[in-house]
Amino acid sequence: MKTLETPTFECETGNHHTFCPISCVAWLHQKIEDSFFPVVGTKTRGYFLQNAPGVTILAEPRYATAESEEGDISAQLNDQKELKRICLQIKRDRNPSVIIWIGTRTTEIIKMDLEGIAPKLERQLGVPIIVARANGLDYAFTQGEDTVLAAMTHRCPEYDCDATNQEREDAIDGFEEWKDAPIGSEKFPSRGRKLNNHTLVPFGSLPSGVASQSNSESKRQSIHVSGWLPSQRYAELPALGEGVYVCGVNPFLSRTATTLMRRRKCQLIGAPFPIGPDGTRAWIEKICSVFNVKPDRPEERENHIRKNLKDYLVIVTGKSVFFMGDNLLEISIARSLIRCGMVVYEIGIPYMDKRYQAAELSLLQHTCKKMKTPMPRIVEKPDNYSQVQRMHEPKPDLAITGMAHANPLEARGIDTKWSVEFTFAQIHGSTNSRDVPELVTRPLRRNNDSISGWNGLSKQTVDI
Amino acid sequence: MKLAYWMHAGPAHIGTLRVASSFRNVHAIMHAPLGDDYFNVMRSMSERERDFTPVTASVADRHVSARGSQERVINNISRKDEEQCPDLIVSTPTCTSSILQEDLQNFVDRASVSSESDVTPADVNYHRVNELQAADRTLEQIVRHYLDRARKQGTLDRSVTDEPSANIIGISTLGFHNQHDCRESKRPLRDLGISVNQIIPEGGSLKYLKELPKAWFNIVPYREVGLMTAILLEKEYGMPYVSVTPMGISDTAESITQMEKLVNAWASVLSEEKVNYISYIENQTKFVSQAAWFSKSIDCQNLAGKEVVIFGDATHAASITKIPVREMGIRVSCSGTYCKHDTEWSNEQVQGLRDEVLITEDHTEVGDTIACIEPSAIFGTQMERHIGKRLDIPCGVISSPVHIQNSPLGHRPFLGYEGTNQIADPVYNSFNPGMEDHSLDVFGGHDTKEVSTKSLSTDRGLNWTPETQLELNKIPGFVRGRIKRNTEIFAKQNDITNITIDVMYAAKEKLSS
Numbered sequence: 001m002k003t004l005e006t007p008t009f010e011c012e013t014g015n016h017h018t019f020c021p022i023s024c025v026a027w028l029h030q031k032i033e034d035s036f037f038p039v040v041g042t043k044t045r046g047y048f049l050q051n052a053p054g055v056t057i058l059a060e061p062r063y064a065t066a067e068s069e070e071g072d073i074s075a076q077l078n079d080q081k082e083l084k085r086i087c088l089q090i091k092r093d094r095n096p097s098v099i100i101w102i103g104t105r106t107t108e109i110i111k112m113d114l115e116g117i118a119p120k121l122e123r124q125l126g127v128p129i130i131v132a133r134a135n136g137l138d139y140a141f142t143q144g145e146d147t148v149l150a151a152m153t154h155r156c157p158e159y160d161c162d163a164t165n166q167e168r169e170d171a172i173d174g175f176e177e178w179k180d181a182p183i184g185s186e187k188f189p190s191r192g193r194k195l196n197n198h199t200l201v202p203f204g205s206l207p208s209g210v211a212s213q214s215n216s217e218s219k220r221q222s223i224h225v226s227g228w229l230p231s232q233r234y235a236e237l238p239a240l241g242e243g244v245y246v247c248g249v250n251p252f253l254s255r256t257a258t259t260l261m262r263r264r265k266c267q268l269i270g271a272p273f274p275i276g277p278d279g280t281r282a283w284i285e286k287i288c289s290v291f292n293v294k295p296d297r298p299e300e301r302e303n304h305i306r307k308n309l310k311d312y313l314v315i316v317t318g319k320s321v322f323f324m325g326d327n328l329l330e331i332s333i334a335r336s337l338i339r340c341g342m343v344v345y346e347i348g349i350p351y352m353d354k355r356y357q358a359a360e361l362s363l364l365q366h367t368c369k370k371m372k373t374p375m376p377r378i379v380e381k382p383d384n385y386s387q388v389q390r391m392h393e394p395k396p397d398l399a400i401t402g403m404a405h406a407n408p409l410e411a412r413g414i415d416t417k418w419s420v421e422f423t424f425a426q427i428h429g430s431t432n433s434r435d436v437p438e439l440v441t442r443p444l445r446r447n448n449d450s451i452s453g454w455n456g457l458s459k460q461t462v463d464i
Numbered sequence: 465m466k467l468a469y470w471m472h473a474g475p476a477h478i479g480t481l482r483v484a485s486s487f488r489n490v491h492a493i494m495h496a497p498l499g500d501d502y503f504n505v506m507r508s509m510s511e512r513e514r515d516f517t518p519v520t521a522s523v524a525d526r527h528v529s530a531r532g533s534q535e536r537v538i539n540n541i542s543r544k545d546e547e548q549c550p551d552l553i554v555s556t557p558t559c560t561s562s563i564l565q566e567d568l569q570n571f572v573d574r575a576s577v578s579s580e581s582d583v584t585p586a587d588v589n590y591h592r593v594n595e596l597q598a599a600d601r602t603l604e605q606i607v608r609h610y611l612d613r614a615r616k617q618g619t620l621d622r623s624v625t626d627e628p629s630a631n632i633i634g635i636s637t638l639g640f641h642n643q644h645d646c647r648e649s650k651r652p653l654r655d656l657g658i659s660v661n662q663i664i665p666e667g668g669s670l671k672y673l674k675e676l677p678k679a680w681f682n683i684v685p686y687r688e689v690g691l692m693t694a695i696l697l698e699k700e701y702g703m704p705y706v707s708v709t710p711m712g713i714s715d716t717a718e719s720i721t722q723m724e725k726l727v728n729a730w731a732s733v734l735s736e737e738k739v740n741y742i743s744y745i746e747n748q749t750k751f752v753s754q755a756a757w758f759s760k761s762i763d764c765q766n767l768a769g770k771e772v773v774i775f776g777d778a779t780h781a782a783s784i785t786k787i788p789v790r791e792m793g794i795r796v797s798c799s800g801t802y803c804k805h806d807t808e809w810s811n812e813q814v815q816g817l818r819d820e821v822l823i824t825e826d827h828t829e830v831g832d833t834i835a836c837i838e839p840s841a842i843f844g845t846q847m848e849r850h851i852g853k854r855l856d857i858p859c860g861v862i863s864s865p866v867h868i869q870n871s872p873l874g875h876r877p878f879l880g881y882e883g884t885n886q887i888a889d890p891v892y893n894s895f896n897p898g899m900e901d902h903s904l905d906v907f908g909g910h911d912t913k914e915v916s917t918k919s920l921s922t923d924r925g926l927n928w929t930p931e932t933q934l935e936l937n938k939i940p941g942f943v944r945g946r947i948k949r950n951t952e953i954f955a956k957q958n959d960i961t962n963i964t965i966d967v968m969y970a971a972k973e974k975l976s977s
Contacts (some may be wrong), residue, residue, distance in 0.1 A: 020499025020500065042498060044475045044558060044559050045474050050865075051505070064469045067466050073591070086465055086466075136496075138498045403508060408508065408514060408517075422487070
């Protein structure tokens with residue numbers, strides 16, 4: 001894949017709507033089963049958590065706000081003492097294996113030394129304490145997970161090359177067994193008898209079902225996945241070190257990638273992300289090429305999966321999309337939608353790491369060329385107000401947007417899909433390839449019915 | 465610092481935003497980091513709002529905490545001024561601006577030099593007040609600002625309307641059933657020939673605020689938002705107000721009686737004829753509202769003496785406490801509110817109507833109390849609904865905080881005579897329908913499920929023998945928990961660890977004597 005034309009990046013004011021990065025606790029506390037996430041911040045934070053992740057709060061979640069009061073802000077109260085009291089309470093009530101402090105904008109501004117206090121309390125309490133600064137000053141929405149995972153990489157055990165080889169022998173035995181199991185019409189590669197001599201640690205929090213699908217996908221290519229960051233339990237964090245290859249599964253993990261490379265000496269495989277059949281194929285191919293393995297009939301597989309999407313493709317082909325941008329998945333999803341035959345007008349994105357997403361960007365360009373559509377403009381730190389103005393003229397068939405704008409846009413005749421759903425839906429890997437078109441076509445399918453005649457349901461005189 | 469999973473009242477800026485975005489053509493700008501504009505999500509989703517929420521975040525990023533926001537807030541204000549020409553831009557304090565100690569007044573002064581719109585900072589201390597207090601304060605502040613200006617400019621019209629008229633103060637966006645209540649509040653006024661002068665803040669326009677004093681009196685349906693404004697108007701413009709919440713038959717009657725008094729007071733000044741609303745109240749109570757008839761009907765007999773727990777904001781908790789006790793013969797075991805700032809009033813209102821009072825902002829305390837009391841039904845907020853789910857106790861939602869299912873599309877007021885009907889339905893439906901209870905009693909129940917501990921706290925280390933378990937299962941489900949608990953209390957008092965059938969009956973005997 002060669003870069004054909006340099007994509008243009010624009011940068012606006014950053015007055016856009018997105019979720020606060022602390023929302024990552026809503027899915028991370030479910031992923032890491034033995035964790036507890038105290039969010040150190042003010043009432044604003046707590047109210048957000050209560051309202052945004054919605055109902056999960058009522059199932060006694062393993063997260064809570066350590067609510068700063070006036071005394072904390074003005075330093076009348078001692079931070080360390082206060083945090084200790086709170087952590088003792090958590091330890092007593094929930095007994096987690098790890099406590100993950102989520103630093104917020106409040107702790108940033110009043111310069112509460114969470115990183116300094118954590119090791120001291122960790123010794124006193126005997127519970128590991130990880131500090132992640134997932135604040136709205138620096139990050140948007142999904143980047144919260146990035147800060148948590150980056151902090152977590154320091155807790156992964158050191159990779160020992162020799163010990164792991166034995167483990168790998170065992171894995172091969174396991175593989176033999178697994179190989180015979182009938183899995184659909186798929187045949188397994190005959191040369192997959194020996195797993196390759198490399199260790200792969202994918203990073204990014206995926207639901208365990210999706211993670212194991214990816215594991216078996218890699219196994220099919222005879223690549224040994226030695227663990228995931230994050231793991232299901234804190235004690236199962238994967239070993240990291242020289243000789244370990246890492247590969248991101250989500251586009252918003254640039255900090256984690258950097259930390260893995262610089263601090264843990266891992267080798268990063270820069271690949272497009274396994275979203276959509278094309279992305280999954282490219283992801284596997286890239287990993288295989290690094291491991292010097294011939295991928296197992298990737299094109300055939302991709303085409304097979306795409307055939308399954310036929311009913312959706314009929315609906316989306318030729319339709320236009322506008323990404324307002326809020327969760328950093330935009331480039332990957334846009335790329336997979338273009339491949340499905342859609343036209344993308346604009347990709348808004350809160351933050352664009354051109355290095356970490358390099359392979360994804362080049363796949364996007366490649367896809368545009370292949371599908372003969374113009375390269376969409378990429379707008380970093382978008383300005384929602386200007387975006388709505390820009391949307392007014394070309395009237396996209398679909399706007400992918402946050403919940404703050406969805407209903408107002410619908411009332412003005414623009415179909416919308418909330419971007420948040422892409423964060424929570426299972427969209428990775430080939431088995432989930434129906435999920436993105438399912439989400440995208442939902443408003444479009446609905447449109448075929450009787451309600452389509454009722455447009456312009458807002459009386460607001462000020463035009464959008 | 466305190467560990468919190470849930471809060472009943474939101475942070476201060478939510479209150480300010482609720483008032484600002486309720487008015488027409490008012491824009492709020494909050495100086496906050498990325499992601500703090502979730503108010504827009506709440507309004508757009510929970511209220512299914514069609515229009516863009518007039519709230520913009522002036523995003524405070526790392527540069528702002530390093531160098532101060534400098535021109536950023538001002539630029540954002542001027543930009544909004546140009547783009548949307550609002551009548552007023554409210555600069556909203558957030559915890560960021562309070563911690564950064566930024567001088568909002570200064571921003572506002574500088575921005576108002578260049579903008580056509582009025583610009584004002586919301587005078588709210590982020591750390592000291594909650595959402596409700598902030599909403600109350602912001603509304604008063606806006607009203608005061610526009611009345612003072614009109615007075616200075618000499619455009620204030622001090623004359624009152626010819627016909628009796630009233631302002632309705634405190635209807636706002638994201639308020640519990642506010643839209644429906646607003647419509648219902650207008651109904652008796654229309655019936656009685658009182659015209660509605662203005663409704664604020666919802667749908668109100670700042671241009672007309674100066675005409676507020678033209679009304680004969682003010683109506684403040686909710687204690688939380690609007691009372692400060694009413695007091696201001698009374699002090700400075702001599703406008704009396706009715707602050708009795710017309711919720712339930714007796715309080716609706718009380719509120720109309722007070723209106724009658726106020727109308728008559730003006731009528732005597734204007735030498736008009738005095739009005740008499742008694743026949744109206746009587747007709748409405750007996751025949752328009754079904755609630756009076758319902759409480760007489762034999763259905764309601766089955767509710768007599770049942771226990772409920774009530775929790776919510778001050779207005780709703782107090783009013784809903786009065787309804788079951790006075791109008792349905794239901795016993796309120798505990799009535800409470802999270803409006804700690806209004807403790808005195810709340811206590812006074814429910815004096816003599818409930819066994820216990822609970823004033824707390826801690827939802828676990830509410831949960832524990834409910835688990836101990838084991839009422840037949842709960843009336844509370846969304847949180848209490850979930851507590852009820854866990855304890856298998858039915859719950860009717862009567863107050864914020866709420867979810868989207870509490871923004872019904874149909875007309876569901878809590879106020880006025882239609883409101884009494886709307887309250888009676890969930891109250892009645894929350895209990896097991898009477899005959900169902902009755903047949904359970906007669907036939908020993910058809911509930912063969914294992915006994916579940918209806919408690920949030922840990923088990924008590926008592927051993928129930930298998931026969932006793934069976935015996936317990938014969939007891940109708942709705943009283944089983946209570947009998948179990950009473951037996952256990954009896955066992956503990958008498959140092960018994962093995963609960964046999966004899967112990968169970970001994971306990972029953974002891975308690976019934």
